[in-house]
Amino acid sequence: MHAASKENWKYAVKRLESFISVRTRQKRIWKISKVLLISFISWEIFSVYILKSYTVSSSSMSPTIRVGDKILVLPSAYGFPALFSGKILAHYAKPNRGDIILMKSPAAKVPTLPNRVLNELIRFVTLQQLSINSNATIPSKPIIKRVIAIQGDTIRIKNFIAYVKLAGSEHYLSELEVSGRIYDTQAQGLPDEWLPVLPFSGEMDAITLNEGEYFVLGDQRSSLGDSRFFGIISEEAIYSKIIARYWPLQKPFFL
DSSP states (O other): OOHHHHHHHHHHHHHHHHHHHHHHHHHHHHHHHHHHHHHHHHHHHHHHHTOEEEEOOOOTTTTTSOTTOEEEEETTSSEEEOTTTOOEEEEOSOOOTTOEEEEOOTTOOOOOHHHHHHHHHHHHHTTTSOOTTTTOSSOOSOEEEEEEEOTTOEEEEETTEEEEEOTTOSSOEEHHHHHOOOOOOBOOOOOTTOOTTSTTSSOEEEEEOOTTEEEEEOSBTTSSOSHHHHOOEEGGGEEEEEEEEEESOOSOSBO
């Protein structure tokens, strides 16, 4: 065989090997990509319709739920949620007094669909440790509150404790009595000159809730950001129900 022919043959073999190597690598990348895509979609469906985990970053529900606690959320507790947004598309149940809920912050900007998808992708890749909203100046993540009163209730607050009068009743009962739940609340001391009419004084005149309205508070009654500050919320603002704290390991597990 001539030298030129040998060189051509070697070059052809190298090109064939290179082509096979590239094709093999492409197939491997495509397989990995499909596995990751299927895993991500499966995880998103599971977390939107069955169970979702959050790490708490606010002290507004202390002492019940503290900063750093990891909680389990039941997204479909009140209705059929939408993928990537958590917004309830069709309601089939209503929140009860005492429920701890995940709700839209009234100050939050509504993210675009690409941002919502990217956020869920980052949560998936980082095992739910990070999100694109982690360092946002305006709260974009859902917030955690406790439902104190529902439609038809009349509610007032005295010394940081809520008292609720049910529709058709003449008497007020404490929030623990009407909810049937046992939980602790906290309230830090205020300056002596803080007047009862000022926000977060621990006092509030009676108001009655209309249809589809809810009054929510944090268990930390001195914290900002509840119905004393942003007012009564609608059913559309409520995403899901928080059912348990799984870390740290302590009682109670179910909330």
